[in-house]
Amino acid sequence: xxxxxxRVAVVTGGASGIGAALARAFAARGARLALADxxxxxxxxxxxxxxxxGTEVLAVPTDVSDRASVARAxxxxxxxxxxxxxxxxxxxIFTAGEVVKSPHQDWEYTMAVNFWGVVxxxxxxxxRMLERGEGGHVVNTASMAGLVGMQWLGIYCASKFAVVGxxxxxxxxxxxxxxxxxxxxxxxxxxxxxxxxxxLRPGAVARDEPPPPRPSADAMQGGVKSAEEVAxxxxxxxxxxxxxxxxxxxxxxxxxxxxxxxxxxxDPERWALDP
Numbered sequence: 001x002x003x004x005x006x007r008v009a010v011v012t013g014g015a016s017g018i019g020a021a022l023a024r025a026f027a028a029r030g031a032r033l034a035l036a037d038x039x040x041x042x043x044x045x046x047x048x049x050x051x052x053x054g055t056e057v058l059a060v061p062t063d064v065s066d067r068a069s070v071a072r073a074x075x076x077x078x079x080x081x082x083x084x085x086x087x088x089x090x091x092x093i094f095t096a097g098e099v100v101k102s103p104h105q106d107w108e109y110t111m112a113v114n115f116w117g118v119v120x121x122x123x124x125x126x127x128r129m130l131e132r133g134e135g136g137h138v139v140n141t142a143s144m145a146g147l148v149g150m151q152w153l154g155i156y157c158a159s160k161f162a163v164v165g166x167x168x169x170x171x172x173x174x175x176x177x178x179x180x181x182x183x184x185x186x187x188x189x190x191x192x193x194x195x196x197x198x199x200l201r202p203g204a205v206a207r208d209e210p211p212p213p214r215p216s217a218d219a220m221q222g223g224v225k226s227a228e229e230v231a232x233x234x235x236x237x238x239x240x241x242x243x244x245x246x247x248x249x250x251x252x253x254x255x256x257x258x259x260x261x262x263x264x265x266x267d268p269e270r271w272a273l274d275p
Contacts, residue, residue, distance in 0.1 A: 003137060003238050004029030008081045011035055012064050012121060013091030015042035017191030018141065018184075021227035022088055025235050027055040031086065034077040036062035036070075038091070038200055064091045064117030065202075067124075074124035084129055085136040086238070089121040090184075092141055093200075094193045099154035106155055109202075114159035118166065126174075135178035137238045140167045144187045144251055148258050160185075171243055182237045186247040188224045223248060 009026040013019035014035030023033050023046070033055060037043040040061050050057040058080050062073040077084060095102070095110040118140050129136055145153050146160030167183035174181055225247050237245045264270070 001135075002030070003086070004031045004235075006030060006032065007085035007136075008032050008034065008077070008083055009086035009088065010077055010084050010121075010125065011088040011090055012062065012117065013037055013141075014088075015039055015046040016196065017193055018186070018189060018227050018230055019088070019090040020046055021231035022090060022139075022234060023050070023057075025228075025231040026086065027053065027057075029235065032081060033057040034060055034073075034081065034084070036060045036064070036073050036091070038063045039196070062091075063202075064089075064120055065112035067116075067120045070117075070120040070124045074128070077125075078128055083132055083134060084125055085134060086139070087121060087125050087129070087136070088139045088141070088234075089118040090139070090141040091117050092143075092193070093196070095155045096152050097155070098152065102155055107158075110155045110159045111162075114156070115162045118163050122166075122170070126179075129179065130174075130177055133177075137180045137182065137241075138167075138170065138174070139182050139184060139234055139238065139245075141184045142167070144185050144246075144248075144254070146183075147185055147251075148254055168243070180238070180241040182234070182242055182245055184230070184234060184237075184245040184247075185251075186225065186230055186245075187251060189230055189247070190224050190226050223250065 004026055009023070009031040011019050011023045011033065014023045015037035016039070019037070023035055027033055027050060033050060035043060035046060035057060038061070043059050043061060047057050047059040058077065060073040060076050063069040091113060093110060093113045095106050097106065140163050142163040143156070143160040145157045146164040149157050164183050164185065167181055171181035230247050233245050233247060
């Protein structure tokens with residue numbers, strides 16, 4: 001069965017950035033869409049563009065950090081389409097700053113969206129996907145910062161490492177049910193995530209002081225990929241049921257260095273007692 005033709009794809013954060021590119025890529029393959037986003041103006045514009053292109057699409061204003069909001073979104077999607085086959089827990093925000101100097105609100109905000117947003121999506125949609133027994137695929141958006149700890153990105157790394165971990169575990173759990181799981185771990189992608197992260201920050205987690213300075217360009221490694229290229233790789237990963245979606249050639253040596261550091265820990269001389 002084609003994983004896209006006439007199948008129902010839910011994309012959180014679907015009004016902009018990677019989410020919007022995913023939605024366009026799925027629609028190009030014949031999928032029916034349900035787009036969830038907290039930015040209602042951007043969501044309205046994205047849905048209008050899809051409808052103009054002839055795509056069947058449902059707009060679902062959603063705050064992924066709010067469990068009840070995601071549950072209501074799931075109800076609307078299943079009431080409208082009757083099924084979900086592709087679930088993309090993509091909504092996310094970016095936080096940068098030194099761990100010690102970052103305000104507690106940054107921890108709350110980042111984990112609420114990046115980690116709990118994924119959990120809420122899984123809890124709201126997966127039970128009914130399993131109940132229908134039609135298979136499908138889950139894509140959770142993490143980051144290269146979910147595979148390697150990076151200076152200035154400690155809070156962001158914590159949220160994305162959690163997404164990678166739950167995705168790896170979930171893949172094993174869902175395999176017998178014909179539902180694949182991929183985790184998207186990009187480096188830098190050309191989106192407005194930095195500006196949107198602050199613009200859409202709710203008052204409940206507003207900072208008591210100005211945001212910390214952003215890391216310099218030299219601190220952020222790797223070239224910039226388009227959201228369309230990332231979406232193309234996600235489509236391929238779904239077709240091949242790949243566990244990871246990596247996006248940049250620069251990721252390979254970084255991951256190899258991390259692997260080498262772990263491998264070196266098995267050197268018995270490191271742990272030998274002094275005579």
